[in-house]
Amino acid sequence: MTAVDISAVAIERLAGLARSHGLDDRIACERHDLRESFPAGRFDLVSAHYLHTPFDFDRGAVLRLAAYALRPGGRLLVVDHGSTAPWSWNQDPDVRYPSPHEVAAGIDLDPATWTVERADAPRRTATGPDGRTAEVTDNVLLIRRTA
Numbered sequence: 001m002t003a004v005d006i007s008a009v010a011i012e013r014l015a016g017l018a019r020s021h022g023l024d025d026r027i028a029c030e031r032h033d034l035r036e037s038f039p040a041g042r043f044d045l046v047s048a049h050y051l052h053t054p055f056d057f058d059r060g061a062v063l064r065l066a067a068y069a070l071r072p073g074g075r076l077l078v079v080d081h082g083s084t085a086p087w088s089w090n091q092d093p094d095v096r097y098p099s100p101h102e103v104a105a106g107i108d109l110d111p112a113t114w115t116v117e118r119a120d121a122p123r124r125t126a127t128g129p130d131g132r133t134a135e136v137t138d139n140v141l142l143i144r145r146t147a
Contacts, residue, residue, distance in 0.1 A: 002028045002039050034062045042071045049079045054090075060106035067109055070145040075117070078103055082121045082137030087128035100141040109143065118142035 005011050008031050015029040030039050035057060046066040051059060067076050082097050084090065098106070100119035119141050126136045 001026060002030060002041065002043070004030050004032045004034075004039055006031065006033050034065075038062070038065045038069065041069065042074075043069050044071055044074045045077065046070060046074070047077045047079075049077075050081060051078070052081060060108065063103070063107045064109065067107060067114060067143060067145065072145055072147055074145050076141075076143045076145075078139075078141040078143075080139040080141075082139040085126060085128060085136050086134050087130065087132060097137075097139060100139045103139065103141050104143065107143070113145060113147045115144050115146050116141070117144050 003011075003014055005014070011029045011031045014027070015024065018024045018027040018029065028039075032039060046069060048063060048066060051062070063076065063078060070076060078100070080097060080100075080103065082099075084095060100121065104116050104119060121137050121139050123135050123137050125133050127133050
């Protein structure tokens with residue numbers, strides 16, 4: 001398994017946890033700024049959870065790279081915010097979260113090679129850092145490489 005983050009601190013913490021559980025030979029922890037580099041290899045699953053940033057970032061291009069890194073039969077799982085939690089740092093009422101179908105369109109994959117297996121927006125109860133709960137929406141997109 002390859003775990004990727006832009007934060008060196010996050011990667012160091014994960015590597016330490018892997019070592020403490022005897023999994024360091026099974027988890028490769030790599031620091032990547034996905035605007036500049038992407039992990040090498042072919043993958044059965046690429047999981048991109050809450051890949052949001054206020055910085056200049058071509059998310060569609062990064063997710064396209066992730067799709068192209070899949071083996072045939074591999075899946076790209078994208079889970080995004082679909083709503084703003086009351087404890088979020090960004091309470092801008094004009095924030096608009098793209099739907100899973102819009103994210104799929106932005107990745108711009110050939111339907112002859114990739115199939116959208118799931119594109120929906122389930123709601124769940126989340127707990128914030130202060131213990132408050134709220135109903136939030138997560139946008140879920142699952143794409144499978146067919147060829």
